[in-house]
Amino acid sequence: MTTAQPRHRFQTFDDPSHRKGPERIAALRAAMREARVDGFVVPRADEHQSEYVPAHAERLAWLTGFTGSAGTAVVLADAAALFVDGRYTLQAPEQVDTGVITPVPLAEKTAEAWLAEALKQGAILGYDPWLHTPDGVARLERAVAKAGASLRPVAENLVDAVWAGRPRPPAGAVVLQPEALAGEGASDKLARIREGLSGSGCDALVISDPHNLAWAFNLRGSDVTHTPLALGYALVPRQGRARLFLVSSEIAPEVRSALEGLADIAPRGAFADALAGLGNGRIRLDAATGAAALKNLVEAAGGVADVGPDPITALKAVKNEAEIAGARAAHIRDGLAVTRFLAWLDARAAAGALGEIEAVEALEDFRAAGGELRDVSFPTISGSGPNGAIVHYRVTRATDRRVQPGELFLVDSGAQYRDGTTDVTRTVAVGEPSAEMRDRFTRVLKGHVAISRAVFPKGTTGAQIDALARLSLWEAGLDFDHGTGHGVGSFLSVHEGPQRIAKTGTVVLQPGMILSNEPGYYRAGAYGIRTENLVLVRDIEIAGAERPMLGFETLTLAPYDWRLIEIALLSPAEIAWIDAYHGRVRETLSADLASETALWLERATAPLVPGV
Template identity: 55%
Template sequence: MSTYADRLAALRDELARRRLDGFVVPLTDEHMSEYVGAYAQRLAWLTGFEGSAGTAVVLPEEAAIFIDGRYTLQVREQVSADHWSYQSVPETSVSAWLKAHAPSGGRIGYDPWLHTKGWVDAAKRALAARGAELVAVETNPIDAVWADQPLPSDARLVIQPDALAGRSAATKRQDVADWLTTEGADAVVLSALDSIAWAFNVRGQDVSRTPVALAYALIHADATAELFVDPEKVDEAVAAHLGNSVRLQPRGAFAGALDGLAGKTVKVDPDRAVAAIFARLATAGATVSEARDPTILPKAIKNPVEIAGSTAAHVRDGAAVTRFLHWVDTVAAEGGQDELTAAAQLEAFRAETGALKDLSFDTISGAGPNGAVVHYRVSEKTVLPIERGTLYLVDSGGQYVDGTTDITRTIAIGTPTAEMKDRFTRVLKGHIALSRAVFPVGTRGIQLDTLARQYLWEAGLDYAHGTGHGVGSYLSVHEGPQRIATPSAGQAGADEPLRAGMILSNEPGYYKTGGYGIRIENLVLVEPREVDGAEKALLAFHTLTLAPIDRRLVDVAMLSPAERAWFDSYHARVWREIGPLVPQDVRAWLEQATAAL
């Protein structure tokens, strides 16, 4: 089908054939993943929206797409207002919209393999108030009209050796088994792909930018496990690595295997397991006990080997990013370059490390007004040149076997305006305030978020995204459960206590629609902090990311002595650790870029 209008019409025809009055289309897969394989990109296929979070609802006469503040501009550029209304989350929700718009007595379809049980329960209540019902479909109607839908990846699993993981898979699964015994349960369902990769010390290539494999797992109280993954993805080395205590079955056998848990008590994570899993277990006669996936917290709290690996990855990555920043200053600033060529050059510098496995997400390469699109995705249709008198924002990261990186830098192309410097310095002051925070054990991310926003708030400014997200160890660049965010900016995880060993981003920003975007992002490690005379245990952040921050955008008069000291100390560290790793011409540039204010 040549146009998105044709696709919407085809879906409506299919819904009518199935006697459905609507259908809900989330951007996820059967594992509730944030980033999904090409086969699961149903929202993008239907609407053209290429962001990483969103949902659509299609009714016979109207359709709506739901996005959060990160995508307010992007959705208007990619999705036609002629066919779709734009709905902002959390100001509204899919359930609330359906309560107001669903046909009275209508049948609204949903794919139970793409929604959580909590979402289903809320949607059912909302529709009941409308006299309508939520109907689980056996097969997804989009799959019926998407003629050239890609097949799921058949890439093979690879072993993540203990020397990089820091703990054996058998030890991790024994910990899960011990937890099950303590909880009086027989088994736990693991359906989140990064949980499975972590628990079995394997990685995959089934999802772009995230090294995971399509699989399900059951871990039992006796520490045995069943891994449901297609046989062609497992070679002899991986099978030997998994060992005799892990029984291999095809991924398609997972739903049927749930039937075999009749009479058992089974732990299932309501936030990460889809509604179909709960329904199948209940029908089978299992006792379903809701609990958080037991791998989530130990995966988030990095062990010493993972911390050492992440540290090494950030030094390696920092040298590549520094080479790129030099390139922007000496080549791109002279003209003839654009967002696409810059993103390609940055990836080339990372690839030249010889250690890059993949990017950790599609590079956000935003020149001028495109920098104001928070999760901008450059394309041939949207690409802008990098021109003097503008700001260039680049948010990027790499996947290395020893760590995952994520860094944002904002660069002045030519002479910045006074307003640009004011806004940049306010963002910088917030970034420094969070970097310098010392806080009691038990502090939540929601309690720290204000530190990063305070100087923007003083001027009546803000940003519509979270300040910090968790980051995995050669896994997902967005890893829970921890976040640093306000309730409105995002969401689950902001109330999670921060613990030593967690890695988060520190990324305040400012975005002037039609003008420019500013973001400064480093990754930080939560670590214990000793303070003389302290009467309680304390934590603080150690910065992992190493690359210069553009001094030309700093209004030095706005910085306190303590802020200047942090800035100069950070740059001294960048010079000390990155300087020896870059070519001579880059080193000369870096010496100036990291000079004291």
């Protein structure tokens, strides 16, 4: 890779300054006094409850400096707290001004429990009904009731009222996802959606999740970084013509023509009136992404808000043959880029000159060089030494560090291609790893292999499989505080439900679902380890089986770092699986690699036990 190669930058490395935390919290408190509320809730959310939100909806980051993808701040007149899950317990205190905002791990206390204790009797807690689901509002109502306080929606978000220079809402171009890649026409999808709607007793469905909107209408956009979404809503009646409400007005004539064959198209601003105009019908609102404001609009018009699952979510989770073929092709393309990067990283790190930002940029260049990259699927996690212990670490120019000999380097990254979405994590040794590092890496790898090799009867949930990834760590008194796997979309979100492999994974796994397989271990202040591949649920034929069985096909193609593997901890079956996987990586990728990189891959994928 030469310095003359053009660079394609999809992520930046600036960090919201927490030095402005006191000033911004003070401004919010002034707005609270003007609005006559004693507290205000600031979730990391937009009107669609999305994980990745447009810049103008990054209220939590602007207010607190915290850049994680999940979290909630509560600001009262005399206290403020930020509630984060296990992924961010190390990151949050590093990013916020802890003299003004107290980070609180959700494992210790929820925002609702904190509010029940902190609110004074008679206090009024404000919230934006567009940023909370009906269930979320109900939880807040129960919390304030315990405190003898009350809950009040605000007409204008109080953070927006004090956010000087707030970015404008996006309105990117809308494009069509070709049917050859989608695998099914949008008209057929809408027919399936209506069929599911008929069984629910509802008169219409509100599509509030932009991912579901994209899937149902075979459209994509650029309103959100890292996920190709066109923001908007749709109304799909049980009978009659659908209506599509898009933020963007940038729709090419051929795209508009195709969409008008499916639905009436209107601007996003017309959606609230259209929803109110439905009258006294029974309207399905998605429990996960439908804002409380939508429920209020339906009920104000005399309708019944039927809050439950959007049927599209389950349909979208099961990939068809075209989407599966696209995923396999995307992973071969991505595997070539990641392997080239790992070979480059090996040489660069050995020279003691590797920086975290430099690694992010290099990996992006290797992916872009293939000519098919549309975006990274999330900001690359590039953590050296202690930064690797921060589960969702995001390098900034202020935190960028060079990896030192004797450290581990963790790189978790992914890409968006028109035919598939990828997500892969590799942990590599720089210099000689310690015996502890090898032990921990191998225990994580054993859990990763256990998931990869698992076979299970139809009807199994992700929660039933999750323990397989943890058993070897548990034997040493260790664990990790995140799920083992999340669902993945098809040129859509890298984090797609409802399926997941986690203690809370209650959804039954079905053939065609794609998930991640990513156990980890994190020693705070020292290093982090995570190994991740994407896997496809598929039918498994077992001679003499008494019931239908499923298993996983591994899609990701990239070598593990053999220098971190403690072979004595592996069983013969685990060694055989790793060798077979490495053999597939080598056979699939080598012909398309330059000779020097192919030679590196041959060494990296050599049998763990030579001659066996």
